[in-house]
Amino acid sequence: MPVFSHQFQALRGTAGDAGLELARTIEAVHRRTDGTFVVAPQTPDIRLLAEGTSLSVVAQSIDAVEPDRGNGQVAIRAVAAAGADGVVINHPESPDTLADVEAFVAGCASFDLESIVCVDSVEVGRAVLTLDPDCLLFEAPSDVATGRAMTRQHPERVEAFVSMVESESPRTRVLLGGGISSAADVGDAFDLGADAAGAASAFVDAADPEAWLSSIAAALVAE
Amino acid sequence: MPVFSHQFQALRGTAGDAGLELARTIEAVHRRTDGTFVVAPQTPDIRLLAEGTSLSVVAQSIDAVEPDRGNGQVAIRAVAAAGADGVVINHPESPDTLADVEAFVAGCASFDLESIVCVDSVEVGRAVLTLDPDCLLFEAPSDVATGRAMTRQHPERVEAFVSMVESESPRTRVLLGGGISSAADVGDAFDLGADAAGAASAFVDAADPEAWLSSIAAALVAE
Amino acid sequence: MPVFSHQFQALRGTAGDAGLELARTIEAVHRRTDGTFVVAPQTPDIRLLAEGTSLSVVAQSIDAVEPDRGNGQVAIRAVAAAGADGVVINHPESPDTLADVEAFVAGCASFDLESIVCVDSVEVGRAVLTLDPDCLLFEAPSDVATGRAMTRQHPERVEAFVSMVESESPRTRVLLGGGISSAADVGDAFDLGADAAGAASAFVDAADPEAWLSSIAAALVAE
Amino acid sequence: MPVFSHQFQALRGTAGDAGLELARTIEAVHRRTDGTFVVAPQTPDIRLLAEGTSLSVVAQSIDAVEPDRGNGQVAIRAVAAAGADGVVINHPESPDTLADVEAFVAGCASFDLESIVCVDSVEVGRAVLTLDPDCLLFEAPSDVATGRAMTRQHPERVEAFVSMVESESPRTRVLLGGGISSAADVGDAFDLGADAAGAASAFVDAADPEAWLSSIAAALVAE
Numbered sequence: 032m033p034v035f036s037h038q039f040q041a042l043r044g045t046a047g048d049a050g051l052e053l054a055r056t057i058e059a060v061h062r063r064t065d066g067t068f069v070v071a072p073q074t075p076d077i078r079l080l081a082e083g084t085s086l087s088v089v090a091q092s093i094d095a096v097e098p099d100r101g102n103g104q105v106a107i108r109a110v111a112a113a114g115a116d117g118v119v120i121n122h123p124e125s126p127d128t129l130a131d132v133e134a135f136v137a138g139c140a141s142f143d144l145e146s147i148v149c150v151d152s153v154e155v156g157r158a159v160l161t162l163d164p165d166c167l168l169f170e171a172p173s174d175v176a177t178g179r180a181m182t183r184q185h186p187e188r189v190e191a192f193v194s195m196v197e198s199e200s201p202r203t204r205v206l207l208g209g210g211i212s213s214a215a216d217v218g219d220a221f222d223l224g225a226d227a228a229g230a231a232s233a234f235v236d237a238a239d240p241e242a243w244l245s246s247i248a249a250a251l252v253a254e
Numbered sequence: 255m256p257v258f259s260h261q262f263q264a265l266r267g268t269a270g271d272a273g274l275e276l277a278r279t280i281e282a283v284h285r286r287t288d289g290t291f292v293v294a295p296q297t298p299d300i301r302l303l304a305e306g307t308s309l310s311v312v313a314q315s316i317d318a319v320e321p322d323r324g325n326g327q328v329a330i331r332a333v334a335a336a337g338a339d340g341v342v343i344n345h346p347e348s349p350d351t352l353a354d355v356e357a358f359v360a361g362c363a364s365f366d367l368e369s370i371v372c373v374d375s376v377e378v379g380r381a382v383l384t385l386d387p388d389c390l391l392f393e394a395p396s397d398v399a400t401g402r403a404m405t406r407q408h409p410e411r412v413e414a415f416v417s418m419v420e421s422e423s424p425r426t427r428v429l430l431g432g433g434i435s436s437a438a439d440v441g442d443a444f445d446l447g448a449d450a451a452g453a454a455s456a457f458v459d460a461a462d463p464e465a466w467l468s469s470i471a472a473a474l475v476a477e
Numbered sequence: 478m479p480v481f482s483h484q485f486q487a488l489r490g491t492a493g494d495a496g497l498e499l500a501r502t503i504e505a506v507h508r509r510t511d512g513t514f515v516v517a518p519q520t521p522d523i524r525l526l527a528e529g530t531s532l533s534v535v536a537q538s539i540d541a542v543e544p545d546r547g548n549g550q551v552a553i554r555a556v557a558a559a560g561a562d563g564v565v566i567n568h569p570e571s572p573d574t575l576a577d578v579e580a581f582v583a584g585c586a587s588f589d590l591e592s593i594v595c596v597d598s599v600e601v602g603r604a605v606l607t608l609d610p611d612c613l614l615f616e617a618p619s620d621v622a623t624g625r626a627m628t629r630q631h632p633e634r635v636e637a638f639v640s641m642v643e644s645e646s647p648r649t650r651v652l653l654g655g656g657i658s659s660a661a662d663v664g665d666a667f668d669l670g671a672d673a674a675g676a677a678s679a680f681v682d683a684a685d686p687e688a689w690l691s692s693i694a695a696a697l698v699a700e
Numbered sequence: 701m702p703v704f705s706h707q708f709q710a711l712r713g714t715a716g717d718a719g720l721e722l723a724r725t726i727e728a729v730h731r732r733t734d735g736t737f738v739v740a741p742q743t744p745d746i747r748l749l750a751e752g753t754s755l756s757v758v759a760q761s762i763d764a765v766e767p768d769r770g771n772g773q774v775a776i777r778a779v780a781a782a783g784a785d786g787v788v789i790n791h792p793e794s795p796d797t798l799a800d801v802e803a804f805v806a807g808c809a810s811f812d813l814e815s816i817v818c819v820d821s822v823e824v825g826r827a828v829l830t831l832d833p834d835c836l837l838f839e840a841p842s843d844v845a846t847g848r849a850m851t852r853q854h855p856e857r858v859e860a861f862v863s864m865v866e867s868e869s870p871r872t873r874v875l876l877g878g879g880i881s882s883a884a885d886v887g888d889a890f891d892l893g894a895d896a897a898g899a900a901s902a903f904v905d906a907a908d909p910e911a912w913l914s915s916i917a918a919a920l921v922a923e
Contacts (some may be wrong), residue, residue: 041332076332091326103347128797130792158830350575486773495781520772559715570771
């Protein structure tokens with residue numbers, strides 16, 4: 032089942048009620064397709080979207096928390112309690128130490144959350160697969176927010192990545208990010224073997240988000 | 255009006271529904287006193303407590319967010335949208351750079367949130383006062399979670415701090431933390447000139463949190 | 478006595494013997510002028526330049542070190558032992574927490590090192606002056622490495638900054654950075670009241686570094 | 701050939717001339733044994749010890765440096781130019797992101813430096829081995845500076861770790877740290893299959909460092 036992921040990041044117009052409205056637009060399109068849509072809202076909005084929509088909600092990041100400390104840190108326990116279905120780990124804008132990547136993947140397993148680890152190369156992807164994550168999000172930082180999808184710029188990189196994952200850990204899904212901005216990009220991602228694709232700024236920047244989303248949904252249905 | 259602040263940090267038993275129940279216990283005691291109680295829940299629970307109680311809710315921390323970026327960062331816009339009344343800045347467990355302290359105090363003013371800046375010395379307190387914060391939280395890291403209140407160990411430090419703030423910025427309130435764990439400590443804090451006192455682990459660790467809280471409330475009423 | 482500062486950062490061609498050669502070029506020009514030249518090499522090269530030239534050498538950054546710990550951290554004790562004459566604090570590319578800025582300024586005083594604190598606004602500058610630093614380095618991150626000097630783009634900001642420092646702490650010197658790339662810029666900096674000016678990429682990028690440096694030296698002598 | 705490593709960290713009495721004297725004591729003992737001694741001085745002292753002794757010198761840490769930026773960052777290029785023979789990566793007191801671990805191991809290979817990656821579990825060790833490091837330093841943070849060696853407390857953990865490395869990457873050497881404080885601990889480490897052992901505070905804290913070191917040397921010779 033094809034999956035499409037929306038990362039709200041800290042983009043304007045994605046916090047609080049505005050974010051809930053965005054998520055409901057996504058949900059409305061979601062109901063008309065077989066595709067699965069996932070949203071990654073800002074941390075204070077996890078519960079709002081988990082309770083207010085039927086979408087899968089993933090936390091943008093979590094923190095390592097020492098017992099009995101941790102002011103300002105976001106514990107995995109807290110995002111699970113807020114209704115998250117998964118956690119994004121090692122995002123390039125909030126990178127995690129190696130020890131934290133290990134601890135967070137294990138923590139997701141024990142809290143029954145989907146672990147989604149960001150990597151930017153075949154080498155780093157292979158290292159993370161030894162930790163048995165549920166999903167790898169593959170994107171090169173240089174492609175983010177450019178409108179130049181890796182699928183078009185470097186299809187051979189995507190194929191090499193997908194092939195490595197299939198060989199090392201067939202159960203792990205591959206999510207493609209980085210410059211995905213159109214239904215054609217989404218179609219390319221699935222054609223190259225990805226299990227999912229995602230975008231951040233493209234949806235928020237679209238002149239008509241619902242129309243943009245419907246075109247993405249059509250691409251998902253076509254898979 | 256005396257104020258007492260509860261920092262939930264990432265302590266066990268403070269996330270999600272358990273945190274809401276804690277907050278409702280605080281609220282119940284709050285209604286029987288003239289004192290003001292403030293809670294600082296984990297970030298995913300700000301909205302839960304802001305909507306589910308009449309308490310003042312402050313964010314444990316926020317992040318600097320670059321325009322159009324910021325995965326995993328908590329923007330001041332998002333905590334304001336979630337219903338926060340204030341923000342803790344520069345907590346020793348999530349310290350902020352000097353530039354961020356300046357930006358966050360200014361941001362709080364523009365979003366009409368209370369700015370509460372943590373400092374650990376008269377010198378750092380004086381530096382922050384030039385930025386015109388609403389409140390300084392004065393505590394020495396070495397007193398945190400020890401059960402040894404600064405008010406008892408070093409009352410002269412508290413007096414020197416209060417005196418400096420009164421001289422430099424009378425409008426700024428002084429909140430005392432660091433080892434406050436009993437009604438006597440709270441009484442001492444107000445006697446030494448503080449406008450507010452706070453605790454983290456003491457409430458959660460108390461054998462009977464409601465009884466502990468009632469004793470604190472009595473100390474607030476006595477002021 | 479006018480001062481000109483060279484920040485080597487981690488620019489190519491500034492490490493090890495290449496950096497020593499650069500420093501000797503600076504020293505040769507320095508001997509022909511009344512101006513003072515300062516260099517900020519990478520940390521492994523502090524001793525090399527302190528022992529191999531007569532220039533003032535400042536550390537690009539230091540770290541807070543807990544007693545009996547600190548692998549990978551650079552202690553103020555170590556840069557002093559290596560022959561540094563000063564320390565750059567709170568550089569935008571290695572920003573320091575508020576508590577560290579206070580500790581580092583005090584540490585510089587106790588080790589008899591010049592404390593040079595980077596700030597990007599009048600407000601942050603005023604806050605730092607309460608800590609009594611020897612020098613403030615004023616630059617806006619947006620002007621760095623642009624070739625557009627703040628002195629030309631925003632002379633009024635420079636004047637406001639200099640005026641604030643003269644009023645709050647006349648003993649503290651003002652060093653201007655951010656886009657300084659020509660002798661004219663240096664002249665402007667001094668005309669606007671700065672005590673010193675500095676550059677990073679301009680020297681390294683110059684087609685003829687020695688000629689470029691001589692023109693800067695002439696600007697210093699003219700002061 | 702057995703190896704023993706000294707991490708100076710930022711311990712008192714290890715900077716500048718005092719550090720050089722320590723290193724010369726190590727060198728004097730080194731010459732009387734077949735064992736190899738390695739030192740990890742603070743960054744400003746890499747060149748001092750590389751030029752002033754015949755010991756192998758490793759950098760305590762390096763930083764990721766973006767092209768044309770990097771004030772305060774320590775580039776691999778700079779530690780190589782200073783004479784380092786290797787780099788400690790991902791030390792628990794200066795942990796590295798996953799992407800940096802990958803980049804630093806690759807950087808060491810291209811600069812012909814020994815890559816020594818710290819890990820605290822079999823799982824993290826296995827992940828790093830996919831990146832082909834020269835050496836893994838295995839220690840649990842909870843054993844550091846305790847005087848309780850992992851070799852005595854948890855010999856089964858050491859055996860499991862050594863066995864995993866032999867199976868996954870026979871060329872990679874295993875260095876044991878964490879609480880090693882006597883010749884008996886060093887002997888145990890080699891008996892359990894480690895290729896090297898190391899200590900930080902034990903040497904500096906010893907009443908008679910040279911006698912302590914000679915006992916370690918005897919343990920190395922016995923291997």
